[in-house]
Amino acid sequence: MSFLHLDHVSYHYFYKKGYTKALENVSFTVPEGSFISLLGPSGCGKTTLLSIIAGILEPSEGTIQLEEKPLEASKLDIGYMLQQDYLFPWKTILENVLMGPKIQKMQKRAMKEKAIKLLEDIGLSKVIDSYPQSLSGGMRQRAALVRTLLTDPKLLLLDEPFSALDFQTKLKLEDLVSGLLKEFNKTSVLVTHDIGEAIAMSDKIFLMKANPGEIHEVFEVPIEIRNLTPFQARKHLKYQQLFDRVWEELNSLESQTVSR
Amino acid sequence: MSHKQLADDQLFQQYCKKVKADKRNTRLWQIVLFISFFVLWEVTSRYGLIDRLIFSSPTKVWDLFIANLLDGSLWYHLRITLFETVAGFIIGTLAGIVLAASLWWSDKLSKILDPYLVVLNALPKVALGPIIIVALGPGYFSIITMGAIISVIITTLVVYSSFNEVDENYVKVLKSFGASKWQCFKEAIFPATLPSIISTFKVNVGLSWVGVIVGEFLVASEGLGYLIVYGFQVFNFTLVMYSLLLVAFFAAIMYQIVERLEKILIKNR
Numbered sequence: 057m058s059f060l061h062l063d064h065v066s067y068h069y070f071y072k073k074g075y076t077k078a079l080e081n082v083s084f085t086v087p088e089g090s091f092i093s094l095l096g097p098s099g100c101g102k103t104t105l106l107s108i109i110a111g112i113l114e115p116s117e118g119t120i121q122l123e124e125k126p127l128e129a130s131k132l133d134i135g136y137m138l139q140q141d142y143l144f145p146w147k148t149i150l151e152n153v154l155m156g157p158k159i160q161k162m163q164k165r166a167m168k169e170k171a172i173k174l175l176e177d178i179g180l181s182k183v184i185d186s187y188p189q190s191l192s193g194g195m196r197q198r199a200a201l202v203r204t205l206l207t208d209p210k211l212l213l214l215d216e217p218f219s220a221l222d223f224q225t226k227l228k229l230e231d232l233v234s235g236l237l238k239e240f241n242k243t244s245v246l247v248t249h250d251i252g253e254a255i256a257m258s259d260k261i262f263l264m265k266a267n268p269g270e271i272h273e274v275f276e277v278p279i280e281i282r283n284l285t286p287f288q289a290r291k292h293l294k295y296q297q298l299f300d301r302v303w304e305e306l307n308s309l310e311s312q313t314v315s316r
Numbered sequence: 317m318s319h320k321q322l323a324d325d326q327l328f329q330q331y332c333k334k335v336k337a338d339k340r341n342t343r344l345w346q347i348v349l350f351i352s353f354f355v356l357w358e359v360t361s362r363y364g365l366i367d368r369l370i371f372s373s374p375t376k377v378w379d380l381f382i383a384n385l386l387d388g389s390l391w392y393h394l395r396i397t398l399f400e401t402v403a404g405f406i407i408g409t410l411a412g413i414v415l416a417a418s419l420w421w422s423d424k425l426s427k428i429l430d431p432y433l434v435v436l437n438a439l440p441k442v443a444l445g446p447i448i449i450v451a452l453g454p455g456y457f458s459i460i461t462m463g464a465i466i467s468v469i470i471t472t473l474v475v476y477s478s479f480n481e482v483d484e485n486y487v488k489v490l491k492s493f494g495a496s497k498w499q500c501f502k503e504a505i506f507p508a509t510l511p512s513i514i515s516t517f518k519v520n521v522g523l524s525w526v527g528v529i530v531g532e533f534l535v536a537s538e539g540l541g542y543l544i545v546y547g548f549q550v551f552n553f554t555l556v557m558y559s560l561l562l563v564a565f566f567a568a569i570m571y572q573i574v575e576r577l578e579k580i581l582i583k584n585r
Contacts, residue, residue, distance in 0.1 A: 110492055136492035142485050146507050146582075155503070159493040207493060 058124070059088035059243050060109070060211060065118035067104055067269075077268035078104045082118070084262060084271065086243055091234075093246045093254035093261045095302070097310070101269025102247040106213050109245065110136050122211065135209030139216045141200035143188040149175070149199050150184045156207035167206065174202045178232070194225035201233060205240070212237065212244040218253065230257060230286040251302050255295055256286035263302065265309050273305055372554040380558045394562060397528060397539040400456060401570070404463020405524040409517060411464065412471025419472070420479040420505065421497070437473060441466040442530050454535040462531035467520040478512040479505055514578045521570045525563065 067079040078101040086092050094102045107113040109120060111127055111134065120127045122134075143152045150171060157167040175184055178198050188196055197217060204212065217233075218226040234257050237244055248254050254261050259282055265272040278294045289295050354374045360366045361373035384390035419426040445462060452458040486504040495503070532541025540559045547555030 107488075112488060112491055134492060136489065138485055138488065140485070142483070142489050144486065144504070144507070146510075155490070156493040159490060159495045159499055159503070203489075213492075 058085045060086040061121045063119045065115045068116045080268040080270050089241045091244045091258045093258040095254045096264030100264040100266040106215050106247050133210040135204040135212045137204050137214045137217045141196040148185050153203045193221050212242050214246040234286050255298050256289040372557045376554045377558045400459045401524050401528045403460045408464035408467035409520050412468045415472040416475035419476045436469045445534050449535050459531035463524040463527035466527035467523040471516050474516050478509040482508045517574045525567050
């Protein structure tokens with residue numbers, strides 16, 4: 057069943073002296089409960105695509121359907137996680153986490169209990185009333201994850217959420233996020249330029265090329281890797297094989313762009 | 317181990333002592349400067365090194381201060397000027413923030429108003445004094461307007477540009493939850509710019525004093541600005557010095573209050 061469906065989506069950025077076509081004819085379908093990655097060099101329009109799915113940007117052409125309804129009808133069901141945590145420095149962790157319910161004017165008390173429980177589960181029970189600047193990068197990104205999950209979105213959009221972290225923290229968080237998403241059966245779209253991350257976390261990888269942003273190739277992640285945690289997946293033989301294939305494809309893309 | 321600990325503690329205590337001594341030394345110099353200024357003033361004036369008629373002397377100013385304090389005229393003039401300044405400050409600052417918010421709200425409006433704001437900002441507001449007085453009549457109202465108008469445009473420009481400098485990803489986070497424009501303003505834009513709003517407060521304290529004193533120069537028959545002009549006209553420079561010192565003192569107090577406010581409002585950053 058198609059959960060998220062993009063149909064011939066294009067996007068133009070207009071300037072005074074012309075325009076760039078950031079995305080051209082992007083179509084794909086994401087089944088419910090699956091995890092897909094958009095992988096590509098910088099400037100291939102992956103973040104633009106994510107903003108369009110989130111409903112922050114309007115596509116210049118094409119349509120997007122969420123659960124077979126047009127996107128506008130289901131805006132509240134989408135959670136967005138950015139490269140940095142963007143926790144509000146003037147709010148405590150708990151207040152930050154409760155931002156979503158506050159905006160959506162949901163019942164306060166039930167949400168607060170849920171938030172505290174989630175924060176405890178994720179290992180942040182000691183810093184509930186601290187301010188973000190006293191937390192490490194990994195803790196902050198975990199708090200941001202709780203903020204995103206609290207409103208119970210059906211679709212999760214992850215915009216390079218691990219790229220600002222050190223390698224060890226990144227690996228730990230990959231496992232945590234992957235586990236949580238599987239547990240709650242979330243559908244997710246991850247944007248990344250990290251081949252390893254894309255393979256270790258997703259079911260399917262869309263390799264994008266730049267100028268204009270298009271889907272160049274689709275890789276299915278072998279079933280053996282999908283069921284492993286990202287950390288275990290990285291040690292699997294098939295992980296290495298797929299990595300090499302994607303690597304070569306990215307290289308050939310690059311040489312094409314240079315020769316053009 | 318405990319021996320080592322002791323050494324560390326001693327080092328820390330030494331450090332604390334040094335910090336304290338440094339602070340005391342700075343304070344001492346400030347006091348020395350303060351006292352020697354007045355002593356020098358008094359001595360040079362008494363021995364005729366500076367013109368007594370023009371520069372007066374601290375003792376004469378002090379005598380005047382005591383006399384005015386006792387007959388109530390100090391409080392009378394001070395009260396009027398303080399009221400006008402505080403009112404001008406609050407009105408100017410608030411109007412500036414509201415204007416900045418409406419520019420942020422509507423891109424169209426900000427584009428349309430842009431050249432006007434540039435011209436109004438470049439225009440010396442004090443030059444509007446005569447027109448304001450003719451339009452609003454001689455009295456508190458036009459003086460308060462002077463105190464407000466002098467800070468409103470610069471506040472608008474500074475606050476508006478800091479609204480625009482807020483990282484748009486904060487707004488993105490809120491929008492992904494479906495936030496309205498007002499919610500984005502209330503939850504992200506305004507609190508993120510609070511520090512720069514408060515720093516405009518500090519600038520505006522000084523500006524309002526300028527506006528009010530100039531306003532009183534032009535039209536008033538009471539207040540500290542009036543006393544300065546009056547003292548100048550009758551060549552009573554003791555009165556001028558006395559008013560100046562009062563202005564300096566209370567402007568400093570207002571500044572201190574704003575600084576306190578800053579500490580309370582932005583303690584968590």
